[in-house]
Amino acid sequence: MSQDRQLQLVTSVMISAGFEVSEKFTLRPRSFDLIARNNGTLLVIKVVTHIDSVSEEAAFDLDVISQHLGGVPLIVGERAREAELERGAVYVRYGIYAISIATLYDYFVEKIPPLVYASPGGLYVNINGNALRELRERRSMSLGDMGQVLGVSRRTISKYESGMGTTLDVAIRIEEYFNTGVVESIDIVRRKPAESGQEEPKKRQGPGIPIDFFEQLGIQLQTLRGAPFQALLTFDKHTILTGYGPAQKVVKRAALISNLSKIAKKHAMCIITDYHHEKKIGRTLVIGEDRFHHIADGFELLDMLGD
Secondary structure (H helix, E strand, O other), rough: OEEEEOOOOOOOOOHHOOEEEOOOOOOOOOOOOOEEEEEEEEEEEEEEEEHOOOOHHHHHHHHHHHHHHEEEEEEOOEEOOEEEEEOOOOEEEEEEEEEEEHHHHHOOOOOOOOOEEEEEEEEEEEEOOHHHHHHHHHOOOOHHHHHHHOOOOOHHHHHHHHOOOHHHHHHHHHHHHHOOOOOOOOOOOOOOOOOOOOOOOOOOOOOOOHHHHHHHOEEEEEEOOOOOEEEEEEEEEEEHHHEEOOHHHHHHHHEEEEHHHHOOOEEEEEEOHHHHEEEOOOEEEEEEEEHOOOOOOOHHHHHHHHH
């Protein structure tokens, strides 16, 4: 399936689920493809054919953007290595959940959460450890007794009761033995901690972006590589999606940045290096770099940005 077709299907699923979805953009490379909001849930979505094609740097940008926007990063794809993504299964790429379009539909439209996650060696599920312990103790079974029933060690049973995941086969045997469910579903919109052992890439300096001036205004800056905007600014609990560069490169992005900021409920700005005035394109403040350098502080900037 082409990526355009994938993106169309993902957009259709999110609209069917009641989400407002951002406009399509064709920049390459790009760390995300769309954002979608429904009530208090904001998703920053990357659509790919192979989830393995998402690099560590792209995942870092996706995660940083999601954190600044108060959202959840999500990768939607078709394949992992040489196999298709299983429906109802969750995969992880650099600490970010990755799922198929079918799983996306099931979760957001049909309200059916996935139960299975992929890990080296196969597919696994999470066991409700407290429920398993109660079921075992209700039958006056020791850890060893339970281990004999399942064909595992008592130490393994103890780990299950402490929250360790298990294979589908073992989970089925547990549920058949007790005739009740003990498998916990996976909440896609709950952030997944980064994988252990992964080092966070260092923050990068954006080419030409006046970092020192932002710091003088008390504004924090995070530069990006593959987003429609070159940086995310933070001041007084406000986030500003910010483009930077010459007019030919940046102005054409102003409308898209405006659309993204509307859905994300954030501010939008483009600083133009070869422009000497200021105007609005949609929600985006377009301002010349010379004019920008005359701003007294972050509060004056917020006043200029408006609602």
